[in-house]
Amino acid sequence: MNSGALLGNAVPPLMITILAWVAPSLAGPTLPFGVRIPAARADAPVIAEQRGRYRWRVGAVGAGLIVVGTVLAATTPLTWSGALPALVLAVCLAAFARARAAIAAVKRDEEWYRGLRQGVVTDTSLRTEPERFPWFWSLPALLVIAGTAVTGVLVYPSVPERLAVHFNTSGYADQYATKSIGSVFSLVFAQVGVSALLVVVSWFSFRARPELDPARPADSARRHRRFSVRAVISVLLLAACADLSMGVGAWSMWRVGRLSPALVLLPLLLGLAIVVGIAIRTGQAGSRLPAAAGDGAAEPDTGVVQREDDRYWRGAGSLYVNRADPSLLVQKRSGFGWTFNFGNPRALLLCALLVGVPLVLPLIAH
Known part of the structure; x- marks a missing residue:
């Protein structure tokens, strides 16, 4: 497989990984991983903890899949250009859902909205x-x-x-x-x-x-x-x-x-x-x-x-x-x-x- 084909196999999943890694930084402080929270809870320890875990999962697993998929594409006759981005996207979505669930659970258990005017x-x-x-x-x-x-x-x-x-x-x-x-x-x-x-x-x-x-x-x-x-x-x-x-x-x-x-x-x-x-x-x-x-x-x-x-x-x-x-x-x-x-x-x-x-x-x- 030539370098152009290898590039075509590696770039889409790499872009998905980069975009997924950046995504948490784009949301406002009251929407960590899509969970609505009061501004006073924006510095809650669980948010920073889940952000770090999410980025580690996305970065490590995404990079590993890109390397493995690129090697397989270069050494086997199978086409991985469609499957690899889908797999990386699935990993990123699973990591996001896990972080979201963890923050939502703490929010619910600690009743972050109790007594607040909405x-x-x-x-x-x-x-x-x-x-x-x-x-x-x-x-x-x-x-x-x-x-x-x-x-x-x-x-x-x-x-x-x-x-x-x-x-x-x-x-x-x-x-x-x-x-x-x-x-x-x-x-x-x-x-x-x-x-x-x-x-x-x-x-x-x-x-x-x-x-x-x-x-x-x-x-x-x-x-x-x-x-x-x-x-x-x-x-x-x-x-x-x-x-x-x-x-x-x-x-x-x-x-x-x-x-x-x-x-x-x-x-x-x-x-x-x-x-x-x-x-x-x-x-x-x-x-x-x-x-x-x-x-x-x-x-x-x-x-x-x-x-x-x-x-x-x-x-x-x-x-x-x-x-x-x-x-x-x-x-x-x-x-x-x-x-x-x-x-x-x-x-x-x-x-x-x-x-x-x-x-x-x-x-x-x-």
Whole structure:
């Protein structure tokens, strides 16, 4: 197996391990591993203990699986490119669920919410004076799509009649199709579909219900504004990088006849690095942004804590299911960005469309 194929086998599980290791740092202090806690308990020993154990498990087991999987991929004819990331992801999710359960158990046993005033808060200015959607940052994706399409038109006459449309992990073509508009421009159609879907998701998430802290509502509203803009920008830049990867794949189909896994992965890695960098600087819901608005004066604490709502988060705390909540998307409990309200039928329909359209597009193209 060549170095490109080895890179293709090692990079996806490595990225999953890195993202999983970073994830606990993105959540606010009142949501360790997706467990809602009072701010006064943010320094509880069990939280630091579980964070350390989680990162040790993710780092050690993830690195071990990557090494073993890469060696097996290099020494056996079996393909591990799909199984290895799935296995690493399963390990990371299991470690997260274990840490979450341990914190939730201590929270329950010690009755952390006993005697506290719980509440929710809203800021009407987020609707009357909303932030503008950052449409400008969709231009890189549009330019990449346009460049790929124009290149396809120019090289179309010289494209071979039997066109390579799929490549194995070593970069060699293993499926061919007859030259046609659909086959030649299949990746251009994919670029349009992926970018459109990411823009749609960004637009809906930009208007999702904010998670404001009733203890400091004004400050959390300011954080939410900056978080929403930065998160959408990161998604739009990721779309451009994904389009660039598909553009590399299209050029390989048209002119080269062989795919370089490293060249395809490089733009995607750049996009993920942008998302992770913005996430680390911003934090989920703006939790890593400075507390003061600029003059150094901290907002006084109202004495109200956020409502304890763990019962709506299922599994490892990653699935939000609340039939009484009309929201389509809500902020994640861990990681960066938003997730669907799986208790809302409209959200389920939107999720089905987002998953189904990318699966249908290649069939239409061919």
